Amino acid sequence: MRYSSFGIKRVIFGRLESGEDLLKSLITVAEKEGVQSGIVSLIGALTRFRLGFFDMESGEYEVIENEGLYELSSCVGNISWMDGKPIVHIHMVVSDEESIYGGHVLEGCIVGPTVEFSIIELDRTVYKKYFGDVKLNLLDL
Template sequence: MKWKQLNDGDLRSFAVIFDSGDEVVRDLTTFAQEQKLTAAQFTGIGAFQRVTLGFFDWESKDYEEIPVDEQVEVVALLGDIAVGADDAPALHPHVVVSRRDGSALGGHLLKGTVRPTLEVVLHETPAHLRRCKDKETGLALISI
């Protein structure tokens, strides 16, 4: 993974470029921790050699894993960063990927291994955001 800060203002923007073999959720979380990001949003495009999507099951209050063990295009990667209960940055990424035949799959991004690249643009937002555990779902949701 390589990155470059795109501006010098109070609210930073970054280009974060992932290489083949990089694991996006892990590496972007590490990047957010190193940069001390407390509130940000990001978008990205590229490709995965394999990805695990998640679908939140209301009954079990957990994510059902949807493994996609094939090369796919990342049509859209969207997400935000907020601090969690431990005061560390926490990602909430969603992704839409397309298969060779053009069919699309989407959901929460649980894990994604890049091949050959993934280009992410990340922008800090002006307010610090905090995630708190929601009693009804068990999810860490942004508290306003």
């Protein structure tokens, strides 16, 4: 186990609008606001989702995607840095009248009609680095 303790620097509240790409928009907020690291939480609705499930053998994500109206019931994760860019790593659960889906958020999740978000910015920068044994970029704590 590896962990570290941080203080809270500030909280950013916001709302994404219909048609925005959820992941790209959060990366834009992190860049514009200079968020060094943080905790992310979101709720709302999507008209399209793209989720990944990591395959340990191939080191690739298997992708599931659907279009329609989906309730974004839970979406949590973090912001860290790698190669001079913010990395927004979030997982979400979405549902419609018949099914529930969950997984790693990929680009292509489209907001509709809205998504509300909060970012709790931490007082120090957290970095990610590649760990070849698991074929993933992980927090470097």
